[in-house]
Amino acid sequence: MKKIPKFETVEVWEGRYHDQSTRWERDDINGALVEWLTSQQLQPGHILIPGCGRAAEPFYLAERGFEVVALDFAPSAIEFQQQKLQTYEKPPTVAFEQVDVMNWHAPAPFDAIYEQTCLCALNPGQRQDYAAQLRDWLKPGGKLFALFMQTYREGGPPFHCAMDDMRQLFGTDKWQWPDDDGLRSDHSNNKVEIGMVLTRRGD
Numbered sequence: 001m002k003k004i005p006k007f008e009t010v011e012v013w014e015g016r017y018h019d020q021s022t023r024w025e026r027d028d029i030n031g032a033l034v035e036w037l038t039s040q041q042l043q044p045g046h047i048l049i050p051g052c053g054r055a056a057e058p059f060y061l062a063e064r065g066f067e068v069v070a071l072d073f074a075p076s077a078i079e080f081q082q083q084k085l086q087t088y089e090k091p092p093t094v095a096f097e098q099v100d101v102m103n104w105h106a107p108a109p110f111d112a113i114y115e116q117t118c119l120c121a122l123n124p125g126q127r128q129d130y131a132a133q134l135r136d137w138l139k140p141g142g143k144l145f146a147l148f149m150q151t152y153r154e155g156g157p158p159f160h161c162a163m164d165d166m167r168q169l170f171g172t173d174k175w176q177w178p179d180d181d182g183l184r185s186d187h188s189n190n191k192v193e194i195g196m197v198l199t200r201r202g203d
């Protein structure tokens with residue numbers, strides 16, 4: 001049986017929310033997401049957000065006409081989001097599911113996925129399986145709006161998502177990469193992400 005490193009467990013993530021040890025959280029909406037919306041690279045449709053935590057992005061997208069499904073296995077993150085949803089007089093189209101992204105199956109493929117700090121939260125040994133999940137969840141031609149965490153250090157989470165490693169993980173036989181260098185997204189905790197829009201190839 002595969003040994004699960006301690007930091008990967010739902011108990012550890014739940015403990016972080018419980019202890020308010022959540023330095024990854026943003027006070028604002030990720031600048032890369034705002035840019036993708038402004039440039040209309042990301043247009044309303046059926047979108048998935050894996051490892052959503054307590055982030056505001058699921059609501060930001062739902063309020064702009066997206067049909068959002070957001071996943072997390074930490075109970076208090078999902079409860080937080082459900083409570084926020086209940087504060088709306090007219091709730092936006094967002095559904096939260098408390099599931100493990102490593103074994104969740106999409107009832108129907110999505111037009112887009114917004115990947116904000118879920119990949120970097122996983123053990124690098126899980127990356128191949130997670131990349132296969134991302135592909136399975138998307139329609140052919142669907143877009144992966146990925147924020148690749150750059151820590152330039154060993155260990156994690158967050159684990160460094162070196163761009164060379166990402167190009168191997170999301171190989172060009174399965175994904176089309178843009179010609180540009182992506183967007184740089186800074187976090188107040190001094191972490192930097194590279195935003196890239198990959199298109200799922202094949203059928």
Ligand SMILES: C[S@@+](CC[C@H](N)C(=O)[O-])C[C@H]1O[C@@H](n2cnc3c(N)ncnc32)[C@H](O)[C@@H]1O
Binds near residue numbers: 052071074077102
């Ligand atoms: C670094 S946090 C990021 C949360 C959110 N995306 C944000 O930007 O605030 C990583 C999140 O992924 C969740 N997570 C980690 N592994 C998971 C798994 N296997 N299945 C579902 N959620 C997972 C954790 O509970 C946590 O909420």
